[in-house]
Amino acid sequence: MKRKILIGNWKMNKTMKETLSFIGETKEVVESLNEEEFVVGIASSFLCLPLIRKLGGKLIGVAQNLHYEESGAFTGEISASMLEEIGVDFSLIGHSERRQNFNETNSTCNLKLKTMEKHNMNAIYCVGETLSEYEEGKGEEVVKTQILEAIEGLSENYVSSLVIAYEPIWAIGTGNNATSEDANNMALHIIETIKEKYGEKVSDKVYVLYGGSVNEDNIKDYVDKENIDGVLVGGASLDPKSFVSLINKLKELE
Numbered sequence: 001m002k003r004k005i006l007i008g009n010w011k012m013n014k015t016m017k018e019t020l021s022f023i024g025e026t027k028e029v030v031e032s033l034n035e036e037e038f039v040v041g042i043a044s045s046f047l048c049l050p051l052i053r054k055l056g057g058k059l060i061g062v063a064q065n066l067h068y069e070e071s072g073a074f075t076g077e078i079s080a081s082m083l084e085e086i087g088v089d090f091s092l093i094g095h096s097e098r099r100q101n102f103n104e105t106n107s108t109c110n111l112k113l114k115t116m117e118k119h120n121m122n123a124i125y126c127v128g129e130t131l132s133e134y135e136e137g138k139g140e141e142v143v144k145t146q147i148l149e150a151i152e153g154l155s156e157n158y159v160s161s162l163v164i165a166y167e168p169i170w171a172i173g174t175g176n177n178a179t180s181e182d183a184n185n186m187a188l189h190i191i192e193t194i195k196e197k198y199g200e201k202v203s204d205k206v207y208v209l210y211g212g213s214v215n216e217d218n219i220k221d222y223v224d225k226e227n228i229d230g231v232l233v234g235g236a237s238l239d240p241k242s243f244v245s246l247i248n249k250l251k252e253l254e
């Protein structure tokens, strides 16, 4: 049985002080989780990752990005080894805000995933269509390309370890979430895309998350669906009370 995954994406929010108080306020429910059934993490700023690592208990620290080069003249960037050294082995890759604001493309995501493979790091690769692509009925095609271009040249073994987060851009931070049926269909399409290229043994192992205006009222609709293994949550992961509610909803699946 696959574990259920809940990852909060804090984006450029929360100072170290705020992170400490969040950890304190959520500790009890986080520690009550059975790690064989659930994975719960926070994608925080780089600064806060060591705090989560040291004090977060079962809460996993997830980077929001990394550079594909090992080191060098890349002002403002962070490398895989820097993250490894502080014990962080998960990172988001290709979040739509990075694609839109920092020129990330499927091919830079591919380079990043290759670097992560070398470092044995776990990727949460984000895909999703824009509103106009959605309206033109191009969602599946866009997502397929985002996946195939990004996984080119990765080993079967590494592809089978991927977590792929389907986050329609029109649903992020808008309150306009995709229906759980639509998200489930896209999750199936993602699995089929991997299956076509690498076969069922690989596609069976890949985790698929949904993200985009997930909150305590709708989280269960998604995680209950056959092809959805968890959620990536932005806004609703910031308030500790809301994060606790998300975890409690997830635990109802036990």
Ligand code: PGA
Binding pocket: 009, 167, 171, 172, 173, 174, 175, 211, 212, 213, 214, 232, 233, 234, 235, 236
């Ligand atoms: P949201 O963000 O939950 O606030 O829509 C999701 C994300 O960007 O990962």
